[in-house]
Amino acid sequence: MxxxxxxxxxxxxxxxxxxxxxxxxxxxxxxxxxxxxxxxxxxxxxxxxxxxxxxxxxxxxxxxxxxxxxxxxxxxxxxxxxxxxxxxxxxxxxxxxxxxxxxxxxxxxQVDGWAADLSPVTDQMSYKPDFTGPDLHYLGYAMIDGIVEMANLDYLAAGLETFGKPDRFLERQVERWRGQLDSYPQRYPGYEKRDLPGLAYVSDWLNANIPGTGRPGLMHGDYAMNNVMFANRPPARLAAIIDWETATIGDPMLDLAAYAGQLRRRDGVQPARPYLDTALFPYFEDAVDYFGEKTGRDVSAIDYYLVLQKFRMACIIEYKVAEAAVGIAPPEKGKRFDNFVRVLLGEAEALARAAA
Structure with missing residues (x-):
C-alpha cells in the first residue's frame, strides 16, 4: 500500500x-x-x-x-x-x-477487536471463526447492549446539547428523507425521479401514526454489526462502537429498529432479506424486550420505528440507483440497489398495513 x-x-x-x-x-x-x-x-x-x-x-x-x-x-x-x-x-x-x-x-x-464483514456478493454478514453456536447467538444481545448504553447516556451532561435537534425529531423524519429523495435529480443530472411503490402509503402512515413515547438520546444512525468492534474472544461483548459520522441526538429506538429489524419474529411480518442468518440470533421480540428492560423505555411502538427505519434507508440508498442511472456506477450496482429500495419499501408497507 x-x-x-x-x-x-x-x-x-x-x-x-x-x-x-x-x-x-x-x-x-x-x-x-x-x-x-x-x-x-x-x-x-x-x-x-x-x-x-x-x-x-x-x-x-x-x-x-x-x-x-x-x-x-x-x-x-x-x-x-x-x-x-x-x-x-x-x-x-x-x-x-x-x-x-x-x-x-x-x-x-486502536481498538483490539474484530468487526463482522458484509459481503457485497451474498449480502450476508460473516464472523470471526471463534464465534459459533451460543457465542454467536449472544452477539445479538451484545449489539442491543450497545444501543442500551447510548440510550442511557446523559447526553446533556456529556456536552452534546447542541449535537442534534431532538425537538419534534419524529415529526420531521418523513419531510427530511423525502426531501433527500427529491434532491437526487438535481444532484445527479440525468436521473429522473421514480414512482416507487409503497412510498406514498408509507409516508402518509408515518405522518399519521407518530408515537408519543420516545425521549431524546444519543443514536448512532448506522448501527450494524460491521460498524462495531467485538472483543476478540468469547463471551460476546462490544469492544467499541465505531464510524460515528451519522450520529445525532434523536430517538435511540431508531437504532434498535435498524438492528432488531433483521431478526426473525415469532409473529408478524418477517424480514424479507436479512443480512444475517436469523436462526442463529435472538428472536426480535426477545431483543426488543431486553432493550426495554435495560432502558426503562416504552417499546410498544417498535413497529412504527421499523417502518420509519426501512423508509429512511430506502430514501437514502436510492442515490446508488441514481449513480448507476447517470453512469457514475455500473448498471449491475444500480439493479442491486433498486432491488434493495423496493424490498425495503415493500417491507415498510406490509408492516404499516398490518399495524393499521
Missing part, C-alpha cells in the same frame, strides 16, 4: 503529534495505511519508543465538504463519550488546521 502522506505532510503531522498527542510516545514517527479511497482515510500511527499505536482518521482528498463535517462530528461525539459506559475508541485529539494534512482529522485508540 502506498505511503499515506507526502514527506512535507508527514513532517507537519509529526510536529503536531509531538505537541498534541503525548500518548503516542517519542521517537521516529511511523505511519501505515489501514484503509483509504472514497471512504475515510484510516492511518495507523506509531513511534519507535511509543507504548502503543494510535489511529488517525480523516476525509479522503477531494472529498465533498460534508465529509469533513462528518470527521468533526465523529471527533465531537468520541470526545464527549470519554469516561462514559458507551463502548467507544478512546479519543486523543482533533485538528481543524487544514494546513497540516489538507483537511480536519482526529486521533483515537
Amino acid at each position: 502506498s505511503a499515506p502522506f507526502q514527506p512535507e505532510e508527514r513532517e507537519r503531522l509529526d510536529a503536531w503529534l509531538q505537541a498534541n498527542i503525548p500518548a503516542l510516545g517519542e521517537g521516529v514517527l511511523k505511519t501505515e495505511s489501514v484503509s483509504g479511497g472514497t471512504s475515510n482515510i484510516v492511518v495507523r500511527l506509531a513511534r519507535e519508543n511509543g507504548l502503543r499505536p494510535l489511529i488517525l482518521r480523516k476525509a479522503p482528498d477531494r472529498a465533498p465538504p460534508a465529509s469533513e463535517k462528518a470527521i468533526q462530528r465523529e471527533a465531537t461525539v468520541l470526545k464527549a463519550l470519554t469516561g462514559s459506559r458507551v463502548p467507544h475508541p478512546g479519543f486523543h485529539g482533533f485538528c481543524d488546521d487544514n494546513a497540516i494534512l489538507g483537511g480536519p482529522f482526529y486521533v483515537m485508540d
Whole structure:
C-alpha cells in the first residue's frame, strides 16, 4: 500500500503529534495505511519508543465538504463519550488546521477487536471463526447492549446539547428523507425521479401514526454489526462502537429498529432479506424486550420505528440507483440497489398495513 502522506505532510503531522498527542510516545514517527479511497482515510500511527499505536482518521482528498463535517462530528461525539459506559475508541485529539494534512482529522485508540464483514456478493454478514453456536447467538444481545448504553447516556451532561435537534425529531423524519429523495435529480443530472411503490402509503402512515413515547438520546444512525468492534474472544461483548459520522441526538429506538429489524419474529411480518442468518440470533421480540428492560423505555411502538427505519434507508440508498442511472456506477450496482429500495419499501408497507 502506498505511503499515506507526502514527506512535507508527514513532517507537519509529526510536529503536531509531538505537541498534541503525548500518548503516542517519542521517537521516529511511523505511519501505515489501514484503509483509504472514497471512504475515510484510516492511518495507523506509531513511534519507535511509543507504548502503543494510535489511529488517525480523516476525509479522503477531494472529498465533498460534508465529509469533513462528518470527521468533526465523529471527533465531537468520541470526545464527549470519554469516561462514559458507551463502548467507544478512546479519543486523543482533533485538528481543524487544514494546513497540516489538507483537511480536519482526529486521533483515537486502536481498538483490539474484530468487526463482522458484509459481503457485497451474498449480502450476508460473516464472523470471526471463534464465534459459533451460543457465542454467536449472544452477539445479538451484545449489539442491543450497545444501543442500551447510548440510550442511557446523559447526553446533556456529556456536552452534546447542541449535537442534534431532538425537538419534534419524529415529526420531521418523513419531510427530511423525502426531501433527500427529491434532491437526487438535481444532484445527479440525468436521473429522473421514480414512482416507487409503497412510498406514498408509507409516508402518509408515518405522518399519521407518530408515537408519543420516545425521549431524546444519543443514536448512532448506522448501527450494524460491521460498524462495531467485538472483543476478540468469547463471551460476546462490544469492544467499541465505531464510524460515528451519522450520529445525532434523536430517538435511540431508531437504532434498535435498524438492528432488531433483521431478526426473525415469532409473529408478524418477517424480514424479507436479512443480512444475517436469523436462526442463529435472538428472536426480535426477545431483543426488543431486553432493550426495554435495560432502558426503562416504552417499546410498544417498535413497529412504527421499523417502518420509519426501512423508509429512511430506502430514501437514502436510492442515490446508488441514481449513480448507476447517470453512469457514475455500473448498471449491475444500480439493479442491486433498486432491488434493495423496493424490498425495503415493500417491507415498510406490509408492516404499516398490518399495524393499521
